[in-house]
Amino acid sequence: MSKIIEHFKTLTQIPHCSKEADKLCDFLVGFAKERGYEAEVDEVKNIYIHKGTPRLCLQAHYDMVCMGKAPQIETYEEDGWMKAKDASLGADNAMAIAMMMQLMEEGKVLEYLITSDEEIGLIGANQLAFDLKASYMLNLDSEDEAEVYIGCAGGADITAFRQDSYTEGKGACYEVAVRGLSGGHSGVDIDKNIPSAIKVLGAYLAKQNVTQLVSLYAGERRNSIPANAVAIVRSETVLPNEEAVTARVLDESPDILKEGARIIELINCFRHGVHQMNKSFGIPHTSINLAIISADEKGGMQVETSARAMDMEALEKLTQETVELFETFGLTAKVEDKYPAWKPEVTDFTKLVDKKMQEVFGQSRLMAIHAGLECGVIAQKYPHIKFASIGPTIRYPHSTREMVQLDSVEKTFSVLERIIQAL
Template identity: 80%
Template sequence: MSKIIEYFKTLTQIPHCSKEAEKLCDFLVKFAKERGYEVEVDEVKNIYIHKGMPTLCLQAHYDMVCMGKAPQIETYVEEGWMKAKDSSLGADNGMAIAMMMQLMDEGRVLEFLLTSDEEIGLIGANEVAFDLKASCMLNLDSEDEAEVYIGCAGGADITAFKQDSYFEGRGDCYEVAVKGLSGGHSGVDIDKGIPSAIKVLGHYLTKHGVTQLASIYAGERRNSIPANAVAIVRSEMPLEGEGDVTVRQLNESPLILSEGDKLIALIEAFKHGVRKENKELGIPDVSINLAIINADEQGGIVIETSARAMDAASLEELTEETVSFFDMYGFEAKVEDKYPAWKPDVTDFTELVDQKMKEVFGKSRLMAIHAGLECGVIAEKYPKMKFASIGPTIRYPHSTREKAKLDSVEKTFIVLDKIIQSV
């Protein structure tokens, strides 16, 4: 039995939320050097670890989406799954890092590329410029055993801003809240029927004719389906909770946004979720996540979304449509952190990975994923390199329900070992 799970538990105790992973970076650099590897770290904290003349590069990101109590992570095992109490687990992509640590312990002649801030726009991957020696790269950021990923969605974050003003409101004041929904990954879970707290809140306000909005704080991360949304409103008609919406009357008389009614209308009109299915691949083809809406005390309204598509033309069309939509409501929109799709490609390397997967699991499928893998970005920088992606079964990443199947981790490592020996 390898030490992978113990290494993973060690990683959970070192804070590594996106933008705040310096301690883990330092830990991994020290770990690799102590085992005789050469290590390089660039300006954005990508880590390149290597030994000898390797033919295979293993790649993963070392930041995580921190939800709930994270980075305070308390792990436990239930019915063969590792989970975390009231927080995201960080198995995405910590299990991959733990596998790499095991391989470094064994002194394998490999390259390891550990990228930074993947979860907030593939920031590290976009800056990779190391002199990689290997002819093949195996990404370890997929989340289903017995599947080999050979393509992924491209994406873009579209944000919108409007400066509003406040004036006197009418009627009673209420806190209208949607809290503790299940949440999930805005790519791989977007077609699973998971409700968006923002959409639930917006529909309630629209249904009950609420137009006076004092403030709203909704959503957690751009790449997470919103689990929480809270608005302070005023209404001349009494409001009561229903379904997932709780209502609490407040003894306050806040000012209200002059265009709060337009924001409520925008939330109701926004087409959150899957826009188009890819029947050939059996996954969403185009989707968008209405991720975050905040209105601060100075009247600044900020909206953040995450758009995905399996090809460049569809992503461009969705981006332009979304910018136009925000413009229609008087918002100034801009596109941030755009990254390319990875076009599905079958090579002798993907066929090798597929064969080794079958040897261990008895089955395998070549797949594409409706989420951003760093292969798309890195492949543009290293056009002669061949790519594939695998990983153990992880469910509900980017949420407090995240869990990793422990026997899948061990079996996936056996697959990885077979690939390393065969390349």
């Protein structure tokens, strides 16, 4: 067990934020080759490591969502959990890679598919073209022990833009800020009543009848629930501090955005969060994250959102509704980085994984996840492969609260060993 954790700690010291993970790519290729494996890297930096003629391919991604001080990561342990000081930890998905590294140390005859830039739209998975030989693929990117995932949400990012200009304003100038909210994963945490800094700020401005907006900078990542939002406004009445909101007077008299009032209105009209629940699995069926908004004269108004749904018909409907809302407010909308849902299916492979999970944990559930596992994309490219997904318990990924349960890592690796042995 300690070897896996040591591998993970090594990975935390190699920067691997999305789009900035070349050093980790090079490290993993070298690590594999030193242990007798063949390693290939394609144009988008996906890594394919293999030996012999394996029946099983293990799959994970090697980029991470960098929040707080990340990629500067200082790990520590507390009450059986590993955490990072003021940073996202990157257990999503480096703990999976640490398990792979241990299996490479043991020389297991397996395929390892480690994809790039998963966290910013499954970019690597969408461009896969390796000649995979295994009949089964086990994704290691789910985040609850004793659960076998057999389906996942599809998703799409909807962005919008409109140019704006300044006009004369009235009243005192304020900085109105919401800072340091907990944040979280825009898929698996979207139903956990985590407040969005953008929505909190919008509600405050509407309550105080603020319509004069100078600038707005809010949110961090498309796949993270916003933790911070800061607006510069003008008001002819005194703006008070409220819980989670601070209002600070500035010694300035700036011009205001002509469409500032409409921006505030859009924030309050936008249905951030869960739209519909999936009764079969007790998870959201459709949701959308109002992720990032920026507004000033130079860059205009830019909005970034992340929509998810457990089937493609529902995703198409939610996407179209969002586009129409943006267009109602005079923005030009664009749909980006669309990826398919992975339709839940029970197979001989999912039954095997479920059985091995029960042997270790004493229980197991077949589940679907309201997040974008790469299985849906890869399954379209390799229809002969059967899929399942497992992973250790990780809480609050994509935030500085991210943590992984160490005992869960040990037990999940035991399940993995049993699956390998059975195949």
